[in-house]
Amino acid sequence: MRRVRRARGGLRHQLRAVLVLAWLNGLLPILRSPLWTISTLATPISLLILLTVLYRGIGMMMGIVGGLVWTMLSSGTALIADSAYYRLELKFQQMIVATPTSPLAYTIGLALSEAVFTLPGIVLFAVLLALRVVIDLWGALEITASLILLWYAISSIAFYSSTLFTYIRYIWAVVSLLTLALGVLPPVYYPATYLGSAWWIAYLVPTSTSAMIIQNAIGITHYSLLQVGGAYLSSIIWCVMGTILTLRIARWRTP
Numbered sequence: 001m002r003r004v005r006r007a008r009g010g011l012r013h014q015l016r017a018v019l020v021l022a023w024l025n026g027l028l029p030i031l032r033s034p035l036w037t038i039s040t041l042a043t044p045i046s047l048l049i050l051l052t053v054l055y056r057g058i059g060m061m062m063g064i065v066g067g068l069v070w071t072m073l074s075s076g077t078a079l080i081a082d083s084a085y086y087r088l089e090l091k092f093q094q095m096i097v098a099t100p101t102s103p104l105a106y107t108i109g110l111a112l113s114e115a116v117f118t119l120p121g122i123v124l125f126a127v128l129l130a131l132r133v134v135i136d137l138w139g140a141l142e143i144t145a146s147l148i149l150l151w152y153a154i155s156s157i158a159f160y161s162s163t164l165f166t167y168i169r170y171i172w173a174v175v176s177l178l179t180l181a182l183g184v185l186p187p188v189y190y191p192a193t194y195l196g197s198a199w200w201i202a203y204l205v206p207t208s209t210s211a212m213i214i215q216n217a218i219g220i221t222h223y224s225l226l227q228v229g230g231a232y233l234s235s236i237i238w239c240v241m242g243t244i245l246t247l248r249i250a251r252w253r254t255p
Helices: 002-008 011-032 034-040 042-088 092-097 103-117 119-132 137-162 171-184 192-204 206-218 225-249
Strands: none
Touching: 011 034, 011 103, 034 042, 034 103, 034 119, 042 092, 042 103, 042 119, 042 137, 042 171, 042 206, 103 119, 103 137, 103 225, 137 206, 137 225, 171 206, 192 206, 192 225, 206 225
16 A cells, blocks of 8 residues: 555656646646636737837836736736635635645746746747847747746745735735736846946846846846846745745645
8 A cells, every 4th residue: 555655656656647737727727717818918018019119129028927927927826825715715725734745846837837928928028029129049048047037036035925824805906916027127127237336136036037038038137247137146045945845844634
């Protein structure tokens, strides 16, 4: 019996759990309610249009970069509401606890589902970016890496944050305010150099470090090698912190 249970809880089971969660909470909502996917693009597209009208070429590029970061950010912060809803209302997390699925697999599955749900927006801004600038292979890898790091960091921290809620009444308002605060106030839609000597503040927020890497990769803002390296280091630290919060501190077993 112990061997059977260990086999069920092995790597194959964890990967299957991740894919099932991504299909259940990500792909199915797109197919059944595409209007929700369109609504998630309303804010980044509005900011893109506004910046393009006000600042022309550079404004459009900043709007596209900001749109990429915003879309990935929203996929992470949405995990707070979905995870809390599954735990508090549907008691779904309690059922997962009774299975061999690990907390990390459950978190990654829900996070992947949010990324799948926002995939149309990511594709849209990626196509707009490709139409505006010529991106070499190294630049494409940098952009992809920064977005993956952002997705993982925000998603893991979001899952931990969801376990702090005991009521779901105001959670969607909190998610909206958090997305706005992390997506607009830090240097995401503008270069970190606009902060002058306080540009290092960008390292304190994962969205701004991702924006720094993308801005430098496409050449609209030039940062030094040390500054870009610091942005990568900050992103990795946020990922490590999110993993520790998810596996060691988050209240996985809810009474």
